[in-house]
Amino acid sequence: MNSERLSDTEPIRFDTKIAVLLREDLEPWQRLNVTAFLVSGLGTAVPEVIGEPYADADDIPYLPMFRQPVLVLEGSKETLNAAHERALARALPRAVFTSDLFTTGNDRDNRAAVRAVRTAELDLVGLAVYGPKNGVDKVFKGARMHP
Template sequence: MSTQTPDDQAGRSPVRFDTKIAVLLRDDLETWQRLNVTAFLVSGLGTEAPEVIGEPYADADGTPYLPMFRQPVLVFEGSKEVLTAAHGKALQRALPRSVFTSDLFATGHDADNRAAVRAVAAAGLDLVGLAVYGPRNAVDKVLKGARMHA
């Protein structure tokens, strides 16, 4: 948790969060796949770590909008090997995480997605994406070898 809240800092210096939300994508994905995988991966973080969700939004007319993450989501990319190593580190550190495997591109709904992941042992997952949340330094260690997505 940050020592300064975004509301306290409105209009002033940027807030530095003590935690990090990061997505790591395999570097051989097509653009539509990168977008799709990112959306799926981050969708679960708010249920596992509700503190990542901010307050609901409203426009000047009072029209309500859903809340979003309270901090930035950083997107990284790396090779299959970097992704596999990051997955292992996230498991070792027991950080909240979500995975997207290549098999999920061929499934059509949530039940099939879960069955496809369940059918493969952790070490054998053909990962194309990983989302992770936790203390900044722990997430940085998980992402070692990855580069910011361009």
């Protein structure tokens, strides 16, 4: 992968992308909540997206984070549904957040809420995807950068 550093000063380039698509009609607090939940799924299922642990100058340790930027986009309900179909067709690692999850309060109930709805009927409000840059770009075709 071309993201490996050749020197401490050479720019790091990634041939992969992490992107989140949010439905445009979400409230600000919902956008933040959905984004946090979605990216947590990618971090656990795709370990290569996680970098090394951090430490400050006093040697206080901090948890590792993504090793590359996360692109956040927005779009209509139709754009989100089309992106979901394309992510499924490409078999890219993905996480979903549905409107039902705003009414649950824990992981067990979240999973049950998603499980109760057929794929084509999911009321998606967010989708996170990881994969090759060109594949992720094609999945999110029609979406725009989050303001």
